[in-house]
Amino acid sequence: xxxxxxxxxxxxxxxxxxxxxxxxxxxxxxxxxxxxxxxxxxxxxxxxxxxxxxxxxxxxxxxxxxxxxxxxxxxxxxxxxxxxxxxxxxxxxxxxxxxxxxxxxxxxxxxxxxxxxxxxxxxxxxxxxxxxxxxxxxxxxxxxxxxxxxxxxxxxxxxxxxxxxxxxxxxxxxxxxxxxxxx
Numbered sequence: 001x002x003x004x005x006x007x008x009x010x011x012x013x014x015x016x017x018x019x020x021x022x023x024x025x026x027x028x029x030x031x032x033x034x035x036x037x038x039x040x041x042x043x044x045x046x047x048x049x050x051x052x053x054x055x056x057x058x059x060x061x062x063x064x065x066x067x068x069x070x071x072x073x074x075x076x077x078x079x080x081x082x083x084x085x086x087x088x089x090x091x092x093x094x095x096x097x098x099x100x101x102x103x104x105x106x107x108x109x110x111x112x113x114x115x116x117x118x119x120x121x122x123x124x125x126x127x128x129x130x131x132x133x134x135x136x137x138x139x140x141x142x143x144x145x146x147x148x149x150x151x152x153x154x155x156x157x158x159x160x161x162x163x164x165x166x167x168x169x170x171x172x173x174x175x176x177x178x179x180x181x182x183x
Contacts, residue, residue: 025179034166041158047140054129068180073148076118080165081147089124090169107132
């Protein structure tokens with residue numbers, strides 16, 4: 001009887017520990033400042049609708065599986081996007097060489113030339129210049145305004161989203177990204 005109780009207790013502890021690990025890090029506890037606007041998501045799988053890469057090819061968010069990604073939807077005419085983009089570049093630079101990527105996707109009618117001009121004007125050289133001209137990816141991910149940044153975990157599941165501009169180079173943003181990388 002004692003062995004049965006021990007086995008049941010061990011099994012229960014293992015199940016609770018596995019469930020806690022499956023849920024991932026508690027990013028809600030790391031939010032402060034601009035990151036207070038980060039809405040915790042239900043973990044749905046990110047869209048596989050293709051977008052145009054900066055080299056003219058196509059890619060999907062599933063191509064980033066195995067990495068934590070911050071997908072930023074923006075447009076060349078968006079003033080908060082102009083203010084936010086340098087902090088996204090700084091966030092990318094903070095995690096260089098780690099399992100993290102900022103994936104910037106200009107959504108709507110943005111020509112490659114206008115995107116390049118925008119990046120030149122804000123002094124960003126380290127972020128991709130992907131396009132979603134038909135807005136298929138943005139629509140499939142429920143993006144209703146710009147800028148919108150969606151955090152996706154290593155398994156390709158949405159874990160949080162922030163609508164509007166934010167300082168992505170803040171201590172809170174870096175702590176959230178680090179927790180997702182470590183989780």
